[in-house]
Amino acid sequence: MTKILLVSYAYNEQNNLESVIKKVKKTQKKLKKFETEFLVINDGSTDRTQELLDDIKIKTISHPFNLGPGVTLRTAYMYAVKNDFDYVVRFDSDGQHNPEYIPELLAPLFNKEADLVIGSRYVNDQEYKTSFVREIGIVFFSKIVSFLGGKKIADVTSGFRAVKGDLLKEIIYHIPRDFTALQLTLLESRMGIKIKEVPIEMNQRLNGKSYLNKKRLCKYPFKMFLAVLRGLK
Amino acid sequence: MRLIFIFGILFSFCLILLSAFLVRKRTLNQKEFIIWIMISLFILGVSVLPGVLGLFSRLLGLEYTFVTFSVIGISALLLLSLYMYQKLSKTIKILIKLSQKLAFLDFELKEMKKKSKK
Numbered sequence: 439m440t441k442i443l444l445v446s447y448a449y450n451e452q453n454n455l456e457s458v459i460k461k462v463k464k465t466q467k468k469l470k471k472f473e474t475e476f477l478v479i480n481d482g483s484t485d486r487t488q489e490l491l492d493d494i495k496i497k498t499i500s501h502p503f504n505l506g507p508g509v510t511l512r513t514a515y516m517y518a519v520k521n522d523f524d525y526v527v528r529f530d531s532d533g534q535h536n537p538e539y540i541p542e543l544l545a546p547l548f549n550k551e552a553d554l555v556i557g558s559r560y561v562n563d564q565e566y567k568t569s570f571v572r573e574i575g576i577v578f579f580s581k582i583v584s585f586l587g588g589k590k591i592a593d594v595t596s597g598f599r600a601v602k603g604d605l606l607k608e609i610i611y612h613i614p615r616d617f618t619a620l621q622l623t624l625l626e627s628r629m630g631i632k633i634k635e636v637p638i639e640m641n642q643r644l645n646g647k648s649y650l651n652k653k654r655l656c657k658y659p660f661k662m663f664l665a666v667l668r669g670l671k
Numbered sequence: 672m673r674l675i676f677i678f679g680i681l682f683s684f685c686l687i688l689l690s691a692f693l694v695r696k697r698t699l700n701q702k703e704f705i706i707w708i709m710i711s712l713f714i715l716g717v718s719v720l721p722g723v724l725g726l727f728s729r730l731l732g733l734e735y736t737f738v739t740f741s742v743i744g745i746s747a748l749l750l751l752s753l754y755m756y757q758k759l760s761k762t763i764k765i766l767i768k769l770s771q772k773l774a775f776l777d778f779e780l781k782e783m784k785k786k787s788k789k
Contacts, residue, residue: 497782499775501774505771513771513774
């Protein structure tokens with residue numbers, strides 16, 4: 439039976455987790471002909487996230503302290519490799535990524551149209567409201583990554599992705615510690631991985647603060663440039 | 672002999688003694704001890720033979736030996752801080768690997784407990 443891992447990361451998401459988990463469970467029912475497993479990587483949350491996950495009895499791998507999004511992704515992929523999953527779908531647990539789109543992300547993998555599917559905010563002119571500066575940044579770096587990677591990708595920073603399990607061993611050690619999506623997308627497209635974007639609607643974060651606070655937002659363009667340089671390896 | 676050179680000699684001896692003490696206490700490893708001994712010997716050298724600094728100054732085209740000393744000192748400190756950053760980076764990598772391993776072990780233990788309850 440085909441094994442699918444649905445993995446989400448949580449860092450201080452006590453107010454968002456419950457609604458995300460409900461949607462995941464609904465989606466798991468839709469995917470009942472497959473063996474699906476839902477796993478949350480708790481990246482050193484300091485609020486009630488862990489307690490909540492234990493109460494709802496969700497499988498959780500908990501980092502002893504906050505290790506950042508890159509390491510969290512590595513942990514998720516390590517688990518998938520260890521347990522021989524055929525496909526992995528990853529998404530945030532802040533409510534921005536709607537788990538109901540998971541079957542649509544998986545479809546191109548099942549049809550062998552792609553090895554990696556990105557849930558994109560910009561592929562069909564969806565309306566996604568973000569700050570003007572951030573939007574310019576995403577469009578600008580998407581163009582750079584598309585140019586350097588030799589493949590047009592409209593949304594390089596989207597973290598809502600589905601990937602074939604047998605690719606993970608190749609990808610896992612290239613995942614940067616402090617930054618993920620852009621550098622990884624560039625690496626993946628340069629590695630010749632078949633990438634496809636499917637349109638998704640992204641919500642605004644349900645509750646709490648984004649990982650990208652003002653300080654991080656200022657560092658973001660520099661990190662992006664660094665990511666591009668590293669991704670060229 | 673100028674007072675500054677006497678101070679240099681005393682300071683380098685103190686640095687050697689302090690490094691040796693920290694090695695004995697195992698708060699400084701062998702590699703770091705060698706670095707600090709080299710720094711101490713450099714200070715001792717220029718304090719005992721200040722003419723060496725004058726020679727360096729002429730070679731670098733600098734008028735004052737103090738400026739030469741500062742240039743060499745700042746360059747050495749920059750190299751040292753780069754080395755320390757590299758060390759720190761390596762240590763963080765190890766810490767991350769250990770934390771991940773701990774997280775996996777903790778997860779496996781929880782799963783085993785769940786299974787034994789059933």
